Amino acid sequence: MGRMRLVSEAEGGAIEGFCIIKSVQVKTNIKGSAYLDLVLTDCEGEMDAKLWDYNAAQHGVYEENQVVKIRGSVNLWKDAEQLKIDKIRIASDEDGVDMARLIPCAPFDPEWMYQQLYDTAEGFLDDDLRRLTQYLLKDNKERLLRAPAAVKLHHATRGGLLHHTYTLVQAAKALSPLYPALDAELVYAGAILHDIAKLREMDVGPLGLAGSYTPAGQLLGHITMGVAMVGSACELLDIPEELCVLVQHMLLSHHGVPEYGSPRPPMFPEAEMLAELDMLDSRLYQMFDALNGVPMGGFSERVWALENRQVYQHGHGNIK
Numbered sequence: 001m002g003r004m005r006l007v008s009e010a011e012g013g014a015i016e017g018f019c020i021i022k023s024v025q026v027k028t029n030i031k032g033s034a035y036l037d038l039v040l041t042d043c044e045g046e047m048d049a050k051l052w053d054y055n056a057a058q059h060g061v062y063e064e065n066q067v068v069k070i071r072g073s074v075n076l077w078k079d080a081e082q083l084k085i086d087k088i089r090i091a092s093d094e095d096g097v098d099m100a101r102l103i104p105c106a107p108f109d110p111e112w113m114y115q116q117l118y119d120t121a122e123g124f125l126d127d128d129l130r131r132l133t134q135y136l137l138k139d140n141k142e143r144l145l146r147a148p149a150a151v152k153l154h155h156a157t158r159g160g161l162l163h164h165t166y167t168l169v170q171a172a173k174a175l176s177p178l179y180p181a182l183d184a185e186l187v188y189a190g191a192i193l194h195d196i197a198k199l200r201e202m203d204v205g206p207l208g209l210a211g212s213y214t215p216a217g218q219l220l221g222h223i224t225m226g227v228a229m230v231g232s233a234c235e236l237l238d239i240p241e242e243l244c245v246l247v248q249h250m251l252l253s254h255h256g257v258p259e260y261g262s263p264r265p266p267m268f269p270e271a272e273m274l275a276e277l278d279m280l281d282s283r284l285y286q287m288f289d290a291l292n293g294v295p296m297g298g299f300s301e302r303v304w305a306l307e308n309r310q311v312y313q314h315g316h317g318n319i320k
Contacts, residue, residue: 002045002292005101007074007083015083016071018097022046023211024062026054036062040070040083041209042102045292046152049083059088064212065205067091067102080301103207106159110145113162117192120169124185128239132247133189135233136196143199146208150198153305154285158208161198164281165191171277183270190250190274197226197251223261226251246270254278287311 006017022039029035029052036051036059049072051059062068072085091097106113118137124130137144144162149155155164168191176184201217202210216225227248234244249271255262256275266272283306290300296315302308 002289003081004040004047005042005044007047007081008044008293010074014071015073016069018042018067018069018091018095018102020102020207020209021062021064021066021068021211022209023064036085038062038085039211040068041104043100043104045104047081047083048077049085051085051088060090062088062090065207065209067097067099069095103209104157105208106155106157106163108159108163108166110159110162113159113166114141114144116166117162117169120188121192124189126185126243128237128243129185129189129247131237132230132233132239132243133192135237136193136229139233140196140199143204146206147199147204148202148208148210149195151202151210151212154282154289156210161195164285165195167281168194168274168277171281172273175273175277179269179273181269182273186246186250186270187273189247190254190270191277193226193230193247194251194254194274194278195222195226197222197224197229200225200229221261223252223255223263250274 004019006019007015019040019042022041024036024038026034027037033052034054036054038049038051040047040049067090069089069091070083070085071087072083074081075084076082114137118134121130121133121137124133146158148157148160149164150160155161157163169188172184172187172191176182176187201213201222203212203214204210230248230251231244233239246268249264249267253262253264253266253271254275256279257265266275286303286305290303290306290311291313294300294311294313296313298313299310300313302310
């Protein structure tokens with residue numbers, strides 16, 4: 001994600017305003033003093049923050065997804081910006097906080113994106129594939145409408161999972177006609193379902209932000225859980241085993257290689273296309289995100305998820 005709007009608008013002065021706690025932990029420094037280690041977020045970005053010499057009686061107790069008012073200043077720590085908090089309190093109704101300034105959201109309406117995916121499946125000629133895809137969409141609709149696609153990396157916004165999924169389906173629709181031997185419906189179904197278990201992998205709060213992973217997410221991961229979800233749905237719907245295995249393999253292999261979490265590489269063309277499109281969309285999102293606020297002719301900070309690369313702002317086209 002980019003830089004917090006609250007920080008950008010401060011123009012180098014004291015930082016004061018409202019934001020959301022994405023994650024918070026009480027930690028102890030080497031001298032034995034307690035401090036709050038937080039990730040704060042608003043509609044444009046997020047930032048690591050610290051409240052030193054923390055005392056619960058004096059400063060209060062905080063949880064993820066709370067809206068807070070903070071006052072502090074920005075410091076550099078290991079070449080990255082970090083917010084030093086001087087004062088913090090929970091926001092009240094009397095503050096009249098404009099939530100549109102606080103929650104980073106996908107660029108399209110979640111209900112609209114969901115309907116686009118559902119309608120795509122409605123058009124499948126393979127009735128078994130249609131039933132499987134629409135069942136999993138309907139069964140998870142409420143969480144899909146607000147879930148991000150990640151805790152911190154790509155599409156970590158409210159509705160980000162639908163945004164990522166919708167983009168993959170659109171990319172698949174654009175490319176599939178170039179390869180007439182592909183089963184396009186299988187590609188679309190794999191794209192719609194590939195990250196469905198992220199709904200169970202991440203601990204998503206009511207605001208649509210994920211501050212951490214669930215125990216199952218940590219122990220199993222969304223790939224393993226997604227294969228199980230498809231298997232259970234296929235059994236319930238009496239989907240033929242061969243089709244079930246094909247869809248399960250697409251979920252199992254969509255990260256491409258073991259280093260990225262896939263225990264099997266893509267082993268048929270539709271699975272290969274899904275893996276390549278998933279990688280393309282996640283990397284382009286992270287590149288555009290890294291370039292947010294970078295002046296023309298400048299480089300972003302190093303991006304760990306892009307093999308520690310810096311991204312160049314060339315100034316051509318629509319990148320700003």
